[in-house]
Amino acid sequence: MDRQRAQQAFDTYVAAYDPTNPRIALKIDHTLRVAQLCERIAASLELPQAEVDLAWLVGLLHDIGRFEQVRRYDTFNDARSLSHAALGEEVLFEHEGGREPFLRSFVLDTQNDQLIRSAVATHSAYRLPDNLDERTRTVCNILRDADKIDILKVNCICPIKDIYGVTDQDMQESLLSPACQELFYEHRCLPRDIRNYPADIMLGHICFVWELVFPESLTIVREQGFLAHMLSRQWKLPETQEAFTAMAEHLRHERGI
Numbered sequence: 001m002d003r004q005r006a007q008q009a010f011d012t013y014v015a016a017y018d019p020t021n022p023r024i025a026l027k028i029d030h031t032l033r034v035a036q037l038c039e040r041i042a043a044s045l046e047l048p049q050a051e052v053d054l055a056w057l058v059g060l061l062h063d064i065g066r067f068e069q070v071r072r073y074d075t076f077n078d079a080r081s082l083s084h085a086a087l088g089e090e091v092l093f094e095h096e097g098g099r100e101p102f103l104r105s106f107v108l109d110t111q112n113d114q115l116i117r118s119a120v121a122t123h124s125a126y127r128l129p130d131n132l133d134e135r136t137r138t139v140c141n142i143l144r145d146a147d148k149i150d151i152l153k154v155n156c157i158c159p160i161k162d163i164y165g166v167t168d169q170d171m172q173e174s175l176l177s178p179a180c181q182e183l184f185y186e187h188r189c190l191p192r193d194i195r196n197y198p199a200d201i202m203l204g205h206i207c208f209v210w211e212l213v214f215p216e217s218l219t220i221v222r223e224q225g226f227l228a229h230m231l232s233r234q235w236k237l238p239e240t241q242e243a244f245t246a247m248a249e250h251l252r253h254e255r256g257i
Contacts, residue, residue: 001053001107009105010060017067022162023076027066030150035059037146037220044216045138054112055142058119061106062143064088065120077165078124079192089121119143126191145217148208152226155205166198172236174199176243183207184247187254199240206230206247209255218255227257 010031017024038059042052065088066076073081092103093113103113115136122128123143132140154163160171176199180190189211190204209227212218221227231248235241251257 001050001057001109003053003056005108006057006060006106010064013064013102013105014067017071021070022159023070023074024067026154026158026162027063027070030154031060031063033150033153034062034143034146037149038142040220041142041145041214041216042139044214045142047138051139054115055139057107058116058123058139058143059146061092061103061116061120062088062123062147064091075165076163083124085121085124089117092120093117115139123147126189141213145212145214148205148212149217149220149224151205151208152221152230153224155202156226156229160198164198164201171198171202172234174235174240175237176200176203176240180204181243181247184210185250199235199244202230202233203247206251209251209257222257227251 014024014028019025019028035056036059038055039052042055047055063084065084065086068087068091069076069078069081069084075081076084078084093101095101103116107116118129118132118136119140122140124147128137128140128144160166160168164171174197177194177196179194180200180203183190183194184203184207187210189207190200192204195201195204206227209218209221212221228248231244231251233244235244
């Protein structure tokens with residue numbers, strides 16, 4: 001795979017969007033970090049270099065639908081717009097006027113097209129489909145781990161409004177749903193349909209740590225320290241503060257974070 005070709009195709013594509021829009025800038029930076037994380041996780045598994053390159057590529061492509069989502073809807077909220085993963089699949093694979101799919105701008109070889117499609121389409125799904133072959137499942141899990149890890153970083157380096165579409169005050173004064181707390185203690189990720197408050201959404205990101213697949217992924221989370229920073233956030237409502245303090249202690253005990 002020609003990484004330079006893929007990187008140039010990505011740079012050319014995102015240059016058509018407004019780089020002064022903080023959401024666009026956020027997604028460019030996020031994408032490049034996820035690609036690097038995919039490479040590191042794949043290398044930790046001692047995969048062949050071709051598979052490491054493929055993992056890097058799906059990291060580069062995974063959020064390609066976000067740019068159109070922001071342009072059309074000015075939001076990252078799939079529920080208020082459309083699935084960014086499905087839009088990314090459309091951007092990469094849809095034929096128009098007999099032309100080759102846009103994916104060919106990134107990689108000429110077609111042999112991994114179905115794997116790339118699966119990785120992009122499922123990277124934000126609550127669960128992976130059961131019918132994936134072992135190789136595809138491995139690459140999808142590498143991408144999903146890398147994406148989750150960097151979302152923790154985004155929570156700490158980007159304004160709340162750019163991520164959640166709410167003010168800092170809205171977040172600080174947020175309630176926390178008991179159903180979300182229950183799933184945290186069951187060591188599960190949170191389905192979108194039970195997240196009712198801004199703090200629920202943040203807790204959903206924290207819960208990513210329970211379902212990281214690879215040991216290297218947890219090592220990276222510990223090294224970066226962003227999860228611990230999220231858990232140290234101060235809340236105005238005593239019940240929300242007490243809940244997060246208790247969850248932080250539980251996570252330190254269970255994952256050493």
